[in-house]
Every structure is written in C-alpha cells, then in structure tokens.
Amino acid sequence: MKSVLIRILFSFLVCCVSMNCLAAPAEESGELRAEAAQWRQEKRLIDMHVHVNSTEVHLARAVRILDKAGIGTGVNLSGGTVTSKRNVPSEFARGKALADRLFPGRFLYYMNLDYAGWEDEGFSEQAVRQVEEGFRLGAAGLKEFKRLGLSLKDKDGKLLKIDDPKLDPVWNRCGELGLPVSIHVADPKAFWEPYQASNERWTELKDHPNWWFGDPEKYPSRESLLEALDRVISRHPKTTFVCVHFANNSEDLDWVDRSLDRHPNMMADLAARIPEIGRQDPERVRQLFVKHQDRILFATDFQVYERLTLGSGGKGRPPTAEDAAAFFEKHWRWLETEDRDFEHMTPIQGDWKISGIGLPTSVLRKIYFENARRLLERSL
Numbered sequence: 001m002k003s004v005l006i007r008i009l010f011s012f013l014v015c016c017v018s019m020n021c022l023a024a025p026a027e028e029s030g031e032l033r034a035e036a037a038q039w040r041q042e043k044r045l046i047d048m049h050v051h052v053n054s055t056e057v058h059l060a061r062a063v064r065i066l067d068k069a070g071i072g073t074g075v076n077l078s079g080g081t082v083t084s085k086r087n088v089p090s091e092f093a094r095g096k097a098l099a100d101r102l103f104p105g106r107f108l109y110y111m112n113l114d115y116a117g118w119e120d121e122g123f124s125e126q127a128v129r130q131v132e133e134g135f136r137l138g139a140a141g142l143k144e145f146k147r148l149g150l151s152l153k154d155k156d157g158k159l160l161k162i163d164d165p166k167l168d169p170v171w172n173r174c175g176e177l178g179l180p181v182s183i184h185v186a187d188p189k190a191f192w193e194p195y196q197a198s199n200e201r202w203t204e205l206k207d208h209p210n211w212w213f214g215d216p217e218k219y220p221s222r223e224s225l226l227e228a229l230d231r232v233i234s235r236h237p238k239t240t241f242v243c244v245h246f247a248n249n250s251e252d253l254d255w256v257d258r259s260l261d262r263h264p265n266m267m268a269d270l271a272a273r274i275p276e277i278g279r280q281d282p283e284r285v286r287q288l289f290v291k292h293q294d295r296i297l298f299a300t301d302f303q304v305y306e307r308l309t310l311g312s313g314g315k316g317r318p319p320t321a322e323d324a325a326a327f328f329e330k331h332w333r334w335l336e337t338e339d340r341d342f343e344h345m346t347p348i349q350g351d352w353k354i355s356g357i358g359l360p361t362s363v364l365r366k367i368y369f370e371n372a373r374r375l376l377e378r379s380l
C-alpha cells in the first residue's frame, strides 16, 4: 500500500514537471537544457570554426571530439588552396575528398587563397579563378587568416592591406557564387599592449611571442585593421562576411553591436572569445545576443594537428579527450545557464571568471545550428 502511494506521488510529480505546472525560472532553464541536450543527442549542432589537418588520424580524432560533444558538422576552415601542381590534385581537393570518403557529412571544407603571383598584373583574375575552382570542388566558403594585414608582405616588404582593391574581385565573386567568407582580422586588444608580465594575456603571449603586434614600426594599429575590415564589408553588400572571434573586438561589445547594425551582410562567430565576452555584464551580453540572434554563430576554434588545441594553447601539457569534453561543457553552461562567476574554457587566455547568459530556446537554436544551416544551405 505504502509503495503504491509513493508511486502515485512520484507520477504526480513527474506529471507536474512535464506539464510545466511548476514553471519557475529554474524549471525553464532545466527544460532548455534538456532540449539542448536532445539537439546534441541528434547531433544537430554545427561548429563554424574548426581547424583539422586532413589526414585519416586527425580527422578521426576530430570526429571523436565532435561525437562526444554532440556536434554533427565541423566547418574546417583550413581546407587549403586549390592550386594544383604537375597534375597532382590540390591540397583542398585531396583533403575534402578524404574527409568526404571517411566521414561523409561530418565536415564542410572552406578553401584558402593562394597569394602566389600577388605582384603579377593578372593577380585579381587569377584569384577569382581560384574562387571559381573552389566552388566547383565543393568549397562551402572561403577563409582568410589574420595573415592579411599582419604578416603577408609584397616584394617591397610592405604588409598587404585588408582592403587592397586587388582583392575586391575576390570578395565580389564569393558573393556572386554564394560562398560566405570567414575573415580573421586583427586580434585581442592585449596583443597590442606592452609585452610584459603585466599584460593580462601574458601566459598566452610568452608562449607565442609572434602573436604580439605592439611594435608600431612593424605593425598597423588594431583600430586601423578593424577600419579596413569595415570598408571591405561596406564595399561588398552582397557578400556575407563571418567575422571570426566575434569580429575580434569582443572587448568592445558596443562596437560589435554598431557594426552588425550597419552591415546586414556581417555575421560574427564565437570562436575562442567566450572568455572575453563572458567576463562582461551578462545582462548586456544577453541583450546583444537576443538583438542579433540571426547573425551570431556557434564556433569554438578547436584544432586537431599533431597537438590538440582548444580555442588557444601554449607549450604546456597537450589537452586530452577529457579536456575537450570539459571545454564543450563550458560552452553549453555559458550559453544555457545563468550561472555566475565560473572558470572559463580557455584558461591560458586569462585569469578571470565568466557568467552565463541563459539564452531563450528560440535564440539558442539559431546560434547552435539554424543560422549556420541558412548560411551553408548550398553545402549541407
């Protein structure tokens, strides 16, 4: 008799929970988390920013990480160039073919531009042909690295400019073909601040001295790089620019907000910037994400080469599969809960805590997969 009563009481409670008659905020968050867990079970999520070496071993390792995290598709931004030499298929063609054969549907490949021949008269036409060849081979988009503006140089030793008119036909052709451009311009603000132990990104900078751009003799200012990006986005309204790392200005959310307002063709990925965004007022961040819910893309910047990198890394112990699982868990916690002051997912980026923004389900599903599906419709 007693056990029957207990069972009745238990089913009453289960019914209450499922009918949402106990709808307190905590309960809503529980439902949201259950729904998001279901999406992960179905592997509906898309990571818009990964770098995977196109070998069987590295692709397999990346798939194990994606599986554990509940991500269906990883967008490999390091697809390589479409340049082929002596009739050997290009790096892009080989890598994509291997990924498609071994793990069909798990990776999308972005092509990268080959700047060889930059000085030649016909560089722009040749670069447009690269884009067309990438499109023909099934590139889902084009990725440009921070090398543009910070390390690529012409024959006189001058840094190539992000808004060099020679590249306009490239951005333009991407727009015509419906190829989105993921573009990395500049870097965190601290990489322009003095190279010394008091720099808040010192742990990262001391292991990567070449990430420091604070010498004005050698490098343009961070602001001028961001301004050049702004001009490129303005000049090509029919091309979608996914500005990676939250447009590399997550330190200034008002700037990101204004840029997204100004440019309907701009999107921003979250790769490796939740630590920076997450240290700011969670209510302000939440408002921004709700306002631009159609333009923000889930992305992590996990990298599988000889070494695994989770957003960023240094010379310490290489991360393990367990570290990768914890890395993704923290992304879910930040996006799905209103937990306060917890350790972020990329400790090397700095010694501070982050606070979750507990997004509504309808916004979360856009950021996790719907926005990416719309953007990558042609390739999925």
Ligand SMILES: [Zn+2]
Binding pocket: 049, 051, 077, 271, 301
């Ligand atoms: Zn990256």
